[in-house]
Amino acid sequence: MSKNKILFITPTGGRTGSEMLLWYLLSRLSGKIKTAIYTRQDGELFSNHSTADKTFINRTKKGFLYKIYEGIYHKIFKITPEETKLKKIQRQIKANKWYLNTLMMPEFAKLAQKLQIPYFLHVHELVTIYDEIRYQDFKFQLDNAEKIICCSSIVEKRIRQMGYKNTILLHSFIDTEKIIVTQSPSQIREKLNIPNDAYIWVMSGSMNLRKGYDLVPDLFQFLPKNTYILWLGSIKETGVLHYIRQRTSLEKLNFIEIGEKSSEYYDYLNIADGFVLIAREDPFPLVMMEAAFLQKPIVGYNSGGISEFVQEGMGGVIDSFNPKDLSELMLKVQNNLIKIDKEKLKKRAMEFDIKNQIKRWDNIFN
Structure with a gap:
């Protein structure tokens, strides 16, 4: 039987709680699961100690000039440079599932749907963070997730109160x-x-x-x-x-x-x-x-x-x-x-x- 291939996508690659958890997880997942990690920033955790089979790090410095470049790029191609990079990674590894670590990357939920790749959304956040995400983006990533992984009972309660039944309660853990x-x-x-x-x-x-x-x-x-x-x-x-x-x-x-x-x-x-x-x-x-x-x-x-x-x-x-x-x-x-x-x-x-x-x-x- 061929191995499952999962692309794990995470925001910073640094020592935040959600990313420490992912780092622990990738070191212990079954050998039946082939893993790749894409981190949106060059954080020390995955840059120096990655535990995935393949590691992709976005080392782009997103200063003022980059934002201008990104805006022009998006206007011409209707996609961001980073999304283009992710499409290239997907063609290379042919993952059959994406895992989005946190609610803070709704654009990748949209990209996954465009590419017809099912994704799991791992929610580590409560209501104050909801206020930092645009309405339609927040709704889209929840509406289209195959599974919504919740890091605690209170997180799952809030997600289910919005009507989502496809939740999995998997408490955060340590090593x-x-x-x-x-x-x-x-x-x-x-x-x-x-x-x-x-x-x-x-x-x-x-x-x-x-x-x-x-x-x-x-x-x-x-x-x-x-x-x-x-x-x-x-x-x-x-x-x-x-x-x-x-x-x-x-x-x-x-x-x-x-x-x-x-x-x-x-x-x-x-x-x-x-x-x-x-x-x-x-x-x-x-x-x-x-x-x-x-x-x-x-x-x-x-x-x-x-x-x-x-x-x-x-x-x-x-x-x-x-x-x-x-x-x-x-x-x-x-x-x-x-x-x-x-x-x-x-x-x-x-x-x-x-x-x-x-x-x-x-x-x-x-």
Whole structure:
């Protein structure tokens, strides 16, 4: 029997949650499935460590002049240069299915239909992201998908509430074999000049309003002086960052921007005494599972997938988005007023390890 050939299409090739998941997936899919990956940007993940049979990377720099060129090209040929590139890739590999990783590429759903290629749409997003996609584009990619893969129950609920029945619930997962710690928390504390008696909360992700990083300064109003909050992830230089830095400086807050720390990511995550999610919306964050595997108590606002994951003995979830309420929960964890079962944290994370999820993925692609 000939192998299934699937072209996986992803936005950046970088270390976002949806793309880390895809990177893990491609390393473990059954040998019966032949894979190719097309990444729209030259992100480090697939550029340096691709796990697909074939890798295609779009290294085009999309500056001002390129946009003019793209506009002229589209006017003449009724297709973008990137879509032409994808058609060439398809002719080369002859994939019998496309996989679109995230809702942010509706133009490729249209191209797949033009080429009569069935596609799976993997939804990692909730409603705030819907607002960033044009109405007809959003509708088209959902209307024409063969299957809609949902990364959490709340994501599937929202898709089904729009009337789509062709959903598959496949929770996001991690690869625990990749979680390697090489430096002790005391070593990292020393690097960051954090005192030994400090209680450290770590949060992780890209800095944007959906992730709630603007709410950090307000948490400190209700926390003891020896509390530190560390942001582990990319730093976005906007007015909100200036707002946070000014308040951090003027109010002398123990807030530290660590940055991405790609090669030392798990060393810095492991420094946490607790992990806090302050996102307004987060479908099923991978870092939540990674923190659980490292046996860190988890607290956060009820922003989506956290309420599906966190169970009794693992921390807690706040139904409001009031910083005072979350700070009170954080303080209870700090003061050992909530019993934390570290073995349960690790065991729960293992339920979402790729080794325990991969058979379901093999089945849908076969």
